[in-house]
Structures are given as C-alpha cells and as structure tokens.
Amino acid sequence: MTEAYGRRLGEALRVENAPAIATRVLRTADIAVTEVRCDNPLPQMRGSIQREDAFLVGLHLRDFPNREHWEDGRGTQVSDLRAGESCLYDLKRGPGALLDKPYHTLVFYLPRAALDAIADEANAPRIGDLSYKPGAGVNDVTISCLGNLLLPALSHPDQVNPLFLDHVLLGVGVHVAQTYGGMRPMSQPPRGGLAPWQERRAKEILRANLKGSVALKEVARECGLSVGYFSHAFRRTLGMAPHQWLIEQRVALSKEKLRDDGLSLSDVAADCGFSDQSHLTRAFRQTVGVSPGAWRRTLQR
The missing domain is CATH 1.10.10 (Arc Repressor Mutant, subunit A)
Known part of the structure; x- marks a missing residue:
C-alpha cells in the first residue's frame, strides 16, 4: 500500500518521486504520509486527486503565495500559504489546486475507516465531516511538530522504527479527529497503567x-x-513510549556486545537490531551521552 499510495499521490501532483510510509496500527485501515516536492513546476500546472471517502492533511514546508484552490469544480479562494501551515481536504469533494510555483508538502492520508476506528477505540460517537475552510492555511502546531518528526523517516525508510511510526501517525489521526471532527470520548479511560x-x-x-x-x-x-x-x-x-523502551533495550544489549573487542561497531549494530552503524551511534549517544566507540575505549582503559 505504501508505494502505491505514494505513487498515486505523486502522479496526481505531477511529482516523480514521492516517498511514503504507512502504518496499519488500526485493525481496519491504513494511515499514510507522503512527501511531495516540486522545484520546477510547469506553467499552469494543475493537481487534482481522485474522489474517495477520505481526508488529506497537507503540512506545507515551503511558502506558496497566491495559491488558487477549488472543490467540486468551483474555485474557493486565493490564499498565501506559509511554511508550517496546514490545509485540510475532503476527497469526496474533488479538491484541486493550481501548482504553478515550487512547493514542498507532507500529505497525511486519513481514510474514513481510520477515523471510525479511532472513534471506536476512544468509545466516542463516529464523526461526520471535518470542520475546515477550503483552501485556507491553519497554524496547527501539533501537525507541524508531528510532521517534522517524520521527515527523517521518509529520507531513510530503512531506519524507521515501526513502533515510532505507529505512535506518530496514530497521534496525527487522533488529533485530527478531536480538533477538526469534534470527537469526544463518552467516558474517560481508566487512569491506571498496565497490569x-x-x-x-x-x-x-x-x-x-x-x-x-x-x-x-x-x-x-x-x-x-x-x-x-x-x-x-x-x-x-x-x-516512556513503547518505541523508546525498545531503543533503550537495544542500547543495553549493545553495551554487552561492545565488551567483545572482536566485534566491529557494524557487527554490534546488526546484532542489536540497528539498521547500520550510524543508527547505533545516534541512539547510543542519545541514551548514554557518548558514542559507542568512546564508551568502548573507556572500558578498555
């Protein structure tokens, strides 16, 4: 689904390379995010997306002045979109835009089934349409922060922690359901932790x-x-979140492996579930405060 969705959105927006990642953290639906970037658009280039019962949330990473937008074939407004602003789109309404200037956007894909599953898990009534002004940018700090967390994952998909991906994309879905769909749980969940x-x-x-x-x-x-x-x-x-706990366990295992001078740092990374040596180094430094090489040299001294 990941490649198909990224390719489908890229074709709609006239972008050849549109990296995408997706998660099925919900049992019945996928949530996806695609990065679309075009530095040299064609004059009067238009982008439109096939209709379906789903929503898109676009996080703009580059200013886009005087953007023309339409829904159901009718123009809505011309607006200046700033980097960091978000726009919502209802795919049932056939949204489109004039893409005559360079653009760089993260696009979150939220099908109706995903929003329904989020409401069901929250013990809340299922939401209807999202509340938004067509074509207008919104300064949504939560979407901006979560989107920027995913940029490294889109650049290096081989280093993506699935638990981290599940955590962030689910967070986007819940935030949209609550902020723009008015979702409110019928009863507060218990405050206790795990048995x-x-x-x-x-x-x-x-x-x-x-x-x-x-x-x-x-x-x-x-x-x-x-x-x-x-x-x-x-x-x-x-x-801590599950993905953070998992990383700490990998780092703890790497400490044991680093005591073996016969293992290279690349070997240690592979044995502990890291994608490569640089991935190990980043996680080790964040958790321990020093690089794995420096930690090993301390042991040797």
Whole structure:
C-alpha cells in the first residue's frame, strides 16, 4: 500500500518521486504520509486527486503565495500559504489546486475507516465531516511538530522504527479527529497503567523482537487492549513510549556486545537490531551521552 499510495499521490501532483510510509496500527485501515516536492513546476500546472471517502492533511514546508484552490469544480479562494501551515481536504469533494510555483508538502492520508476506528477505540460517537475552510492555511502546531518528526523517516525508510511510526501517525489521526471532527470520548479511560501480567507480556514481545520489528497493534492485542489505551498505559507504567523502551533495550544489549573487542561497531549494530552503524551511534549517544566507540575505549582503559 505504501508505494502505491505514494505513487498515486505523486502522479496526481505531477511529482516523480514521492516517498511514503504507512502504518496499519488500526485493525481496519491504513494511515499514510507522503512527501511531495516540486522545484520546477510547469506553467499552469494543475493537481487534482481522485474522489474517495477520505481526508488529506497537507503540512506545507515551503511558502506558496497566491495559491488558487477549488472543490467540486468551483474555485474557493486565493490564499498565501506559509511554511508550517496546514490545509485540510475532503476527497469526496474533488479538491484541486493550481501548482504553478515550487512547493514542498507532507500529505497525511486519513481514510474514513481510520477515523471510525479511532472513534471506536476512544468509545466516542463516529464523526461526520471535518470542520475546515477550503483552501485556507491553519497554524496547527501539533501537525507541524508531528510532521517534522517524520521527515527523517521518509529520507531513510530503512531506519524507521515501526513502533515510532505507529505512535506518530496514530497521534496525527487522533488529533485530527478531536480538533477538526469534534470527537469526544463518552467516558474517560481508566487512569491506571498496565497490569503486571500485561507489562510482562509486552516486555517479552518487545525483547523477542529486538533485532526485527513488531507492530504496536500486535503487542496491544497480546495484552487484550486497544492500541490507544495500550500506548497510554505503557507510558504511565514505564514512563516512556513503547518505541523508546525498545531503543533503550537495544542500547543495553549493545553495551554487552561492545565488551567483545572482536566485534566491529557494524557487527554490534546488526546484532542489536540497528539498521547500520550510524543508527547505533545516534541512539547510543542519545541514551548514554557518548558514542559507542568512546564508551568502548573507556572500558578498555
């Protein structure tokens, strides 16, 4: 689905290379994000997207002055879009725009099924249409922050932590449902964390997948919880998100491996589930405060 969605959106917006990542953190639908960038658009180039029951959220990473926008074949307004602003689009209404200037945008794809699943997990009524002004930019700090977290993942998909991806894209979906769809849970979820058996089971699964990847929904299912509640309960119990805990376990394992002088840093990275030596170095430095090479030299001294 990831390549197909990125290619489909790229073709609609006249972009040859449109890297995309997707997650099925929800059981019934995918949430995706695609990066589209065009530095040399053709004069009077127009972009339009096939109709379907889904929404797009575009995070603009570059100023786009005097953009013409339309829905259902009718012009809506001409607006100046600033870097950091977001726009919402209802694909049922056939949105389109005149793309006659360079642009750089992150586009989040939220099908109706994903929003329904988010509402179901929150024990909330399903939402109708999103509230937005067609073609207008919104200064949504949450979308901007979450989108910028995903830029490195789009540049280096081989280094993507699936748990991190699940966490961020689900956060985008929940934020949109609440902020623009008016979603409100009918009852507040319990404030407690994981039960002891759930904590043990979650740690077992995550440790068993240190060298590979595991989807957040699989861990939540093993604990008998929805993805949203599991993430909340895990953080409350252990003080960090599941993907952060997994990285700390990989770093802890790498410390043991670094005691073996016969292993190169590349070997250690591969043995501990990192995509390469630079990935190990970044995670190790963030967790320990020094590079793995410096830590090994300290041991030797």
